[in-house]
Amino acid sequence: METYDALLASITPGSGETRTIFDPATGGVVGEAPVHTVADLETAVTAAVAAQPAWAALGHDARSAALFKAADAVERSAEELAQLLSREQGKPLNGPNARFEVGACAAWLRAAAGTPLDPEVIVDDGETYAELHYRPIGVVGAIGPWNWPMMITIWQIAPALWMGNAAVVKPSEYTPLGVLALVKVINEELPEGLLSVVSGGREVGARLAEHPAVGKLMFTGSTTTGKAIIRSSADTVKRLTLELGGNDAGIVLPDADPKTIAEGLFWGAFINTGQTCAALKRLYVHDDIYDAVCEELTTVANNMPMGNGLDENNVLGPLQNKAQYDIVANLVDAAKASGARVLLGGNPDPGQPGYFYPTTLIADIDNNNPLVAEEQFGPALPIIRYSTIDQAIEYANALDVGLGASVWSPNLTAAREVAARIEAGTVWINKHGAVDPRVPFGGAKQSGYGLEFGVEGLKHLGVPQVING
Incomplete structure (x- = not known):
């Protein structure tokens, strides 16, 4: 566990272009965030491609153990992460807000790590035997929003990692510090290069959406941006999970x-x-x-x-x-x-x-x-x-x-x-918005497609493969 100042210093770039992040409650400076480039994204994707096969080869049990340890690491730094989140995003520490969000990060990591996804026997009638398996996709891109920046990042990357994928995260330009700090903490328990954050602008997000080495993209944000991602991803026939605007x-x-x-x-x-x-x-x-x-x-x-x-x-x-x-x-x-x-x-x-x-x-x-x-x-x-x-x-x-x-x-x-x-x-x-890591969640109409959470969410982060015979 690091102090708040040490955690913030650990994600502040020593050189290169930075963006000043201001507290929306006071206007005061929270810190300096790196402004990563498309070249930085290429480096991150290359590292993810290299790290992913060995991670997948570990098997579900070893990957689960690593994610449980990552949840422990988040809890050790929970107050420091909540303080940073409150300053950067504006949400209060108490109520269903900053401490709640950081706690949910640990809970969702554990939920993903503890959800079994066993091969499913589709047909077994004495003549035909068919099983449905889910294999890793490879590299998953995750583009997150500014409203629940830490929690939604975990929603995206925890199941992706459990399924044997590597992940590259692009946080909102409004709230990059918290995501950088969260991933820094999680990476204490993960292999180098498997999970990285590229804190850049729209051009970085656009490249992530079209990148040929990225097999799946997860996005939470506006319907307008979601439509742009659909267009950008078309040439690579990229799998998508889109959680878009709602009313x-x-x-x-x-x-x-x-x-x-x-x-x-x-x-x-x-x-x-x-x-x-x-x-x-x-x-x-x-x-x-x-x-x-x-x-x-x-x-x-x-x-x-x-x-x-x-x-x-x-x-x-x-x-x-x-x-x-x-x-x-x-x-x-x-x-x-x-x-x-x-x-x-x-x-x-x-x-x-x-x-x-x-x-x-x-x-x-x-x-x-x-x-x-x-x-x-x-x-x-x-x-x-x-x-x-x-x-x-x-x-x-x-x-x-x-x-x-x-x-x-x-x-x-x-x-x-x-x-x-x-x-x-x-x-x-008799309630509203009560999401549960065991219960699938996704939108209808122009609120997006694809499911998150639970067994169905894991399936959306794998490639289905039928073994017949």
Whole structure:
């Protein structure tokens, strides 16, 4: 375990071009990140190609043991990693935020390492015998986002490594330091060259997507960038797992208890200050309990402190960057101009340092309003009335994205019937965004394709091979 300063110093380049990373809560300098080039990427890919065969040859048990040790290493440096994450990304240490994210990194490493993937007998009828195996792909490229930079990197690389692949990571330009530090810690337990980080710009990501030596690319980010990656990867027929933008709907059925569900609704929408692909971003509430849900949700939201993430009292932080702040502010301003009712927030303090946008709840808003129809990715939730279940489902399914959704009701049978009619990769009941390393996760429609987590996630990081005879 290193001190925070030692960990930061270990990833700060001694020479070459750097990018200054600023704290989105204060504007202060967090550190200097290397600006890697396409030539650096080529070096990393070459090293990965060289290291991968020996890693694959170790077998599942030895690879699992190494990943369990990597999880231990993450836990030894957990507080230092969380401090860096809070400074760089902005999320508070407490609540479902920085310490939670670092803990999830260790948990997902262990989950991947402990999930068996045995050969499957497809046919055995006395005449034909066929088995399905999954072989390593080779080199996996991983392009991550700025909202959960450490955790999503682990989601990408842990199963890739367990399946016998090498990995090259390209972090977001907004949050490279945390990923560099995380991989540095993990590499204490891995062979040299197997896992590397290339902290560069768009040209590095574009080259990774088209690189002929990269057999699989995993990407979490916007739908627009995902489409560009699809085009870039076409010439090499690269395998892809794409977790793209979402605008998740939640439907509250008329028999739900507003007070009981209010805190779950809040965290479904405002986890990581709303900066989560699978956060609740549109809330549909039946007329019968609409006012009560608005009242209870406002009460909960009022009691959730927002501020500098290093303050142990806070559970909400700033937007990570100015561009995202402007998106949220513009969408809320448009909603206010349309006559929608502001229950809470919507009034940022221009004199406050950092990219803080107050927790905002907007009621009596039209379903076609931009705050509803466009992904806000921040701490502003529109609450829309509906009169019939058919109307709510029509509203929920109207957009061209479908990452997650939720249904809220004490009647699980009724909730599951509604869930089955929603066009989304995951529909939660009485919760939202609760991912589990054992449960496959992926999007529908333009929210992407491919699965992560569990046995199915491992399969997506291997090449299927049938042995017949």
